[in-house]
Amino acid sequence: MTGVALAEELLLLAYDDESGKATGSRIGLDLAMAAGVLVDLALAGRVAYADGSIVVSDPSPTGYPITDEVLGRMAADTPHTPASWVQRLRHGLRDRILADLVARGVVRDVDETALGHIHVHRYPVVDPTLEAEIRDRLAVALTGDQVPDERTAALAALVGASRMEPSLGLSGPALADAHRRLAEIAGGAGFTGEVSLEESTIRPSVALVIAALAKAITAALGAPR
Template sequence: MTPIPLAEELLLLAYDDQTGKASGSRIGLDLGMAAAVLIDLALANRIAYAADGYLKVVDATPLGDPVADAVLEKVAADEPHTPAQWLQRLRHRLRIRVLEDLCARGVVQDVDETQLGVIHVHRYPTSDPAYEAEIRQRLTAALTGDSLPDERTAALVTLLVAARMEPALKLPPEEAIRAHERLEEIASNAGFLGDVSLEDSIVRPSVALVVATLGKAITAALGAPKPL
């Protein structure tokens, strides 16, 4: 199956397949999705974290994904911004844009309901479960295996931790603490949490640096996490 953007993966994990409603922190998901678009651009060698603390375009060639390409064009044309600034600038209406793309491709459907006769409420139940099933299979392999996953899955794990989206894994309470420890272990050994040098990371140092700075920016925006 062709990989889908990281922002779409986060969204599919957050939305319940049946009810079509998102769970967890709304702002956490929005910040995580904004970071995910930037990480996909870093994975594709389009942007990098510069020594002056800004995210900069190193290759303006479009990827072929409308959301990522729009962000790439914006980063290239706008004045320099830090990772934290880009998260705030990109998160607004990003979710709607991604949902529209998923609806257009038949992955989810837009169920428009009216409450109290005047209030429109949209739900997005799953139409094609294959994409989310593949995502959860990768995460399950990462959580239960002894080896570290590929850099893209490691980046997804880091986003789940940073955006406080671990409940989206739908694990029973007795497994949640161990899963949290494994998620943080993966992120740390990938060089995304600062516990491993970028040179020793399982991913490219340039990518690890982008993911690490975006993860810290999400954490700063959401505040300190509550203890388990």
């Protein structure tokens, strides 16, 4: 597993750098981050999709605390559907990831008091390097003809499923093009049934997990308004 989790990448994309506030659907982001943890486990060969459920195939730690906590929780539980897992894992996950990013100096925690007693936290960016790399990687995938690597394809699929395209800072025709390209990446990776798993641009075992999770997010969010 790399030093940056997919859930962290999704969160950094979704939070405004200056205001430190989340943009777009909060439930969409929470579901996407939960799915991101599961995808990281699939990329690391720790979980797989079988008989309609996501199951642990290797309980050995990955070395990343939040991911390993989820892995341990899954290993101690019975198998659940992708839809069940993203709902179970999304609660409290955002706070854990934000705390980790604060501890690493990527964002800072600005604690403001509203109405005299309500604490409101903002998380403006301190070190923009990490987010810049994420956005650059996505920009290449969305504007070029190159086949993205597994992690970038997974990130693109989760961005599309959770309807986070506006977080890419695009509008008008560029936003429409990004939406189309996200769909193309998902199709070429075997996430949407447009190509067989044998023709997928990523490992079939990983594609199965991502496809199932993307469908679970889409179903949970319902029809676009």
